[in-house]
């Protein structure tokens with residue numbers, strides 16, 4: 001047997017030939033390894049074989065089939081150096097299978113589980129040698145996704161982690177070692193992406209299409225939460241949410257959302273049932289995203305104040321031909337933009353408000369302050385529009401916050417301004433932290449809690465989220481780029497407005513904000 005961290009050749013056993021097992025076997029074959037794939041269900045094994053043959057065929061790699069052995073009998077795994085279990089997500093089933101593998105594949109063979117939500121420590125306890133048991137969590141589709149989370153159970157030996165880390169690298173993956181905690185890194189840190197998206201929908205802040213637009217065009221995520229939940233399956237996603245909530249004894253950050261259960265109860269499970277949040281016909285999503293306008297050359301003045309929340313807004317306005325001014329006069333104004341921090345916003349508004357023509361919109365950042373609070377600084381609240389000053393510059397879409405008495409003229413004037421900057425205006429209702437600041441701040445907060453609990457180092461958490469969830473930036477580097485102070489301000493604002501423990505700031509994050517890191 002060649003179980004060594006520096007070995008180039010390993011006999012790999014894969015238990016379970018379903019979605020993940022077949023994918024893992026294929027990834028191992030691509031890497032030139034010898035693979036034994038087993039499944040109790042003959043039809044599953046047959047589907048696994050067809051999947052592997054089709055992919056190797058497409059890549060001109062049918063030679064690798066010689067390295068593949070298929071069996072319906074667990075005993076075929078005897079003699080494997082590493083066994084990766086990818087059977088159904090059921091603790092008792094996995095424990096009984098590990099007890100059997102323990103007898104069948106004696107040390108130094110290594111036993112790994114691809115479980116997403118179960119405890120590696122509990123699975124390992126079913127064996128006589130828990131030191132050789134660890135998590136090896138691949139992402140779907142396994143041959144494509146680069147991340148592998150290698151999870152350290154309470155008794156896992158360092159040598160076991162070294163072998164699995166090396167094996168992941170041999171398979172062209174990037175391994176990240178994580179503690180054996182619910183959701184490991186990716187499935188835990190990603191919770192707010194779905195949870196806050198669902199809450200925004202339930203609170204009628206915006207439609208699922210608008211939230212997805214803001215998250216993708218505004219935040220640079222490859223998919224919005226609703227498109228992604230439709231892809232994963234709403235039932236699968238809800239089960240993950242429930243499992244996180246239960247295993248944490250009711251941590252409020254993980255509380256599942258009733259709106260999701262209602263979709264599941266109606267049988268709208270996403271792509272696989274032809275309907276979830278979106279409708280699908282022949283696998284095609286029945287929705288076309290509006291186009292992002294081109295930047296257009298403008299003239300006119302914009303009164304702009306206090307760019308501390310995002311000084312880049314002024315630069316964008318100048319690029320589009322506007323002239324910035326800090327005083328009123330009789331200038332042909334296009335808009336007033338107040339992009340400051342909470343302190344002083346109302347004073348600024350009072351100053352600008354006087355003598356302003358009635359058709360000029362006042363756009364005020366409402367990331368860490370409520371529109372209803374800002375209003376108190378103006379005599380003309382009906383021309384006040386909130387906006388997301390935090391993601392304004394970087395995004396191709398801009399969040400605008402509407403009020404019930406907003407006039408069409410003001411609405412149009414604001415849209416024209418945003419479109420002339422080459423950005424898509426997306427309207428939402430009033431809500432603490434708006435859409436992107438809320439989602440991204442909650443992701444960073446979750447990542448900070450995970451780091452503080454020793455799940456993984458900050459760099460490892462960021463890397464895992466970029467490779468395992470395709471995030472454009474790691475949540476912690478994102479928080480640093482936005483500045484920790486602003487992220488904490490968003491979370492504090494959420495905590496104040498909702499009075500919920502869900503939004504309490506991770507001390508790890510607040511300390512960084514205080515130190516100005």
Ligand code: NAD
Nearest residue numbers: 016018019020021039040041044086087088089115116140
């Ligand atoms: P799946 O239902 O597609 O496949 C499971 C397979 O295991 C089935 O073919 C079944 O016949 C087989 N099986 C059941 N009991 C067995 C036994 N005793 N011996 C041998 N084979 C047995 O499931 P999946 O989506 O591939 O998930 C497998 C594991 O991977 C789960 O633990 C899951 O949590 C985890 N996982 C899934 C994903 C995903 O996106 N699907 C991603 C990461 C991890």
